[in-house]
Amino acid sequence: MRSAVVVNPVKVADLDELRETVDGALGAAGWPAPLWFETTPEDPGRGQTEKAVSAGVDVVFACGGDGTVMSCVSALVGTDVALAVLPQGTGNLLAANLGLSTDLAAGLEVAVEQGRRQLDVGAVDDAYFTVMAGMGFDAQMLDATSETTKARIGWPAYVMGAARHLRDRPMRVTIRIDDRPPLRRRARSVLVANVGRLQGGVTLLTDAEPDDGWLDVAVLTPRTLRHWLAMGWALVRRRGSVPRMEVYRARRVEVTSNRAQPRELDGDLIAPGRRLAAEIRPRALWLCVPQPQEAPDLAADAEAAGERGEELVEEARRE
Template sequence: MDGGDDKRPVTADDRAPRSAVVVNPTKVTDLDEFRRTVNDALSAAGWPAPVWYETTAEDPGRGQTEEAVRDGAQVVFACGGDGTVMACVSGLVGTDAALAVLPQGTGNLLAANLGLSNDLAAGLEVAVERGMRRLDVGAVGDQYFAVMAGMGFDAQMLEDTSETTKARIGWPAYVVGAAKHLRDRPMRVTVAIDDKPPLRRRARSVLIANVGRLQGGVRLLTDAEPDDGWLDVAVLTPRTLRHWLAMGWALVRRRGSVPRMEVFRARRVEITSNRPQPRQLDGDLIEPGRSLKAEVRPESLWLCVPRPERAPDLAEDADAAAKRGEKLVEEARRE
């Protein structure tokens, strides 16, 4: 289901597109007010009213997204946390419908890579301006990720981060979750990249990335590009608190190499651990396991972005889009 053609689902020259909103109602404080704001803003931009779908515990968004596309939606808004966005990504891979992110959860990974926080106005403006790029995705079985998959410490951090703490202080809550596991013993892993001889390491985490920004805007992989046909594989091997501090300082400064981190490029990668490990896709936990196998699906997802040019950083122009979005929402409220 690779993409490959340069056809865009909608452009600024097209008539206003049909859209759908896939929302996780547990992530929205006032769903009626949220619905009014989105409907009014899209109406002010000349778009027809969107069709609304709510996620459920049984279906976090993939089925609703697939139904929306079958019913003619050209843009699907994903409103919720990482799990909602990942489910929508999986429902859109290989279609000509585009994904727009309206983050409502804490620390949404794809939103962070777009330069969006929980700014509803910015997310709406990015979609309304119809700046779109066709991105690669990573495939793990029948699930897909647009940002990053991982096994080990990163998923353990997510697992042990309190929802209450996230709601209270935002993404720094992940630091609290991480601190619980800095001294855990490493896992013995084999990393098989394409047809090369497998690597063996004592690692704390192995990340498979399409783009490189982490929670809080920290850029882990500066060379990761979202549409280059490759996945970047980062093997993290800190063993002491001093190693962690050195790695963190290097990531914040972003000068030169990062100690205790090796980076490889792959079209296919399989990570195998000596014992079951927590695993995550785009910041959403999946079942623990001893292996994680991913392969790239080149240019198979249309994504609404602040600026459509081919740049490694998807967050370009995000601040300006946020300001324009505030005006859009204000105009909608006056009408």
């Protein structure tokens, strides 16, 4: 199997050690040495991944945070080249949602075992997301969270960023879902999700699956601190409905605000704007995942148990 590593050097403590570990593990599995590409502020991974695809690789290792993964995904959509995630950042939402290990050795083993899963992706203009896109509060939170704090304490840094914007005024949005009549809301955030889990292990959308052919749309409408607390408590408990949150399913969704809003894709900020339009691309990405555990052969076990039961009955009769 031919492979390439697209690595964000800012996220890696010792690049030489990483290279030695990856080359050694792949060599031990009989793979040729991978191609290596480093991301830059100007190109966070898409161009490097396109070069890897053109070189004829079978697997691209995305080694960095969610932004690196998203950039690699944008170049892999619609190809037969698989993505393998080697998480190095503080978010790693795709890995968390799909139960992928954050351990380097485990990530390499998953790719070598060649377990594969086709995922849906969301398309926003010429970019793609595997986790979620958002407009409003979620992007404000990301903008208010410093990289230094994230590096020091991890995901709780987002809580500190969120606290700065809890009292901001809502946005007036029009939401068009497929061909249905438009919805008009005063919302704090609109999230368009391919999976349901947020930072810190909180599940926002319990029914979101990455390969069901749908985008799940969450419209958050809290107006007071009490509303935020009630919503957060309901999300943590996951019992019954979540107050101040509406959920819809869509193939296409377009959100238009009365004023320019911060926006994000997979935890990375994109240019602010009044509009966020996304559509689903079903099963457009191959992802390296652990091989499924072999299920016990229940039929064979039942047959064996039946045969043994007959033997015991015959023995009893003879006695």
